[in-house]
Amino acid sequence: MPCLDPYVGTWRPHRPRGPIAALYKSPGPKYSLPTLTGTSKHDPTKYQAPMYSMGIRHRELSASHSPGPKYFIPSNISTMGRDGTPAFSIKSRAKELELFKVPGPGHYFPEKAENSLYPKSPSFSLYGRSKEGLKNLTPGPATYNLPPVIGPKVVSKTSAPAPALSGRSKNGSFHEDLKKTPGPAAYNVVDPSIYGKKPPQFSMSGRNFTPEEGTKKPGPGAHYPEHVRNFSFF
DSSP states (O other): OOOOOOOOTTOOOOOOSSOOGGGSOOOOTTOOOOBSSSSTTBOTTSOOOOOOOOOOOOHHHHSOOOOOSOOOOOTTEETTEEOOSOOOOOOOOOOOOOOOOOOOGGGOOGGGGHHHHSOOOOOOOOOOOOGGGGGOOOOOGGGOOOOOOSSTTOSSSOOOOOOOOOOOOSSSSTTOOGGGSOOGGGSOOOOHHHHSOOOOOOOOOOOOOOOOOOOOOOOGGGOOGGGOOOOOOO
16 A cells, blocks of 8 residues: 655654744834934934923022121231231140150170171071971972873974774675665655646535524414404504
């Protein structure tokens, strides 16, 4: 029985991994031209006329900031300057000055000045080993490694050709397994309507009825004219 699948191989339709512009509609003429009035978003290709803003009167203009006659002029100052009469102020008594404490003769040691006045042989003192030297972790000679001189990755040295040995390839060799290639039964029969003229197709749907009013109306059997006895004629 021939397969009705119209697709060739293992490819099948799937959802796109990302958005595709062809699947969305363009916004249409929703973009408007830049305005020609004001300073916000003005059209840069058009001339912009000067603008003036009209505001209310500032409050500080109505208030007076002049100092006025509020300065107090002392009585001893005239147009010629300060008055020359002596003026005295009353203050507390100043503290007495303390005596300068000069060192006496007993504060000096002239016997210790021989090292700076007379020549002296060098003298050395013996102390214990300092603990600060143990904190100096200087790397030794074995810490450094010299760059290799063998191989193609040496920058400063010329290297000989280094061929690489790889395994035998399985494709195109004499021991290639040709049984893994797909046979004729692995391919599906292609529908002729894909590469040729497609015949017309018709779909069968259910019977459609014209829309009618759904209210229930009484039929002839619902009326009883024999029960009517009084007739009135005009």
